[in-house]
Amino acid sequence: MRTGFGSATITVRDANGNLVQQEPRPSVQQQWLATAAASDYLAELLFYALKRDNWFEIYKAIETLENRYGGEASFLALGWEDASKVKLLKRTANFYHRHARGKFERPKNRMDLSEANELLTRIIRRAFDEANKT
Numbered sequence: 001m002r003t004g005f006g007s008a009t010i011t012v013r014d015a016n017g018n019l020v021q022q023e024p025r026p027s028v029q030q031q032w033l034a035t036a037a038a039s040d041y042l043a044e045l046l047f048y049a050l051k052r053d054n055w056f057e058i059y060k061a062i063e064t065l066e067n068r069y070g071g072e073a074s075f076l077a078l079g080w081e082d083a084s085k086v087k088l089l090k091r092t093a094n095f096y097h098r099h100a101r102g103k104f105e106r107p108k109n110r111m112d113l114s115e116a117n118e119l120l121t122r123i124i125r126r127a128f129d130e131a132n133k134t
Helices: 028-036 040-047 055-068 072-077 085-097 113-133
Strands: none
Touching: 028 040, 028 113, 040 055, 040 085, 040 113, 055 072, 055 113, 072 085, 085 113
């Protein structure tokens, strides 16, 4: 094994010292694209997740998952993330970024965009992990 500038290389040899060729494994991104190619909801989820620089797209990604699992309550019942955090994400998006003032009640705490992105990243990973189990 050799280490470089932040990366490691592993060379496998047999008992005679000959180099053993290993099949390259697909990256996580390649695995996700292959999984999404067979699933409309995961393809839609990735579509919204690619544009997570705004609240509208983040909300749409969560909404896509809720639709897939039969609504907000069913999605939250999966226990992938703390339900209160998912609800705070949605309330923040609705009050500050998606609707006219007064349509939704102001959340007691406001989630920032970076926290929303971290939460969505964990949820997306879980969605793909679940899809790859079947």
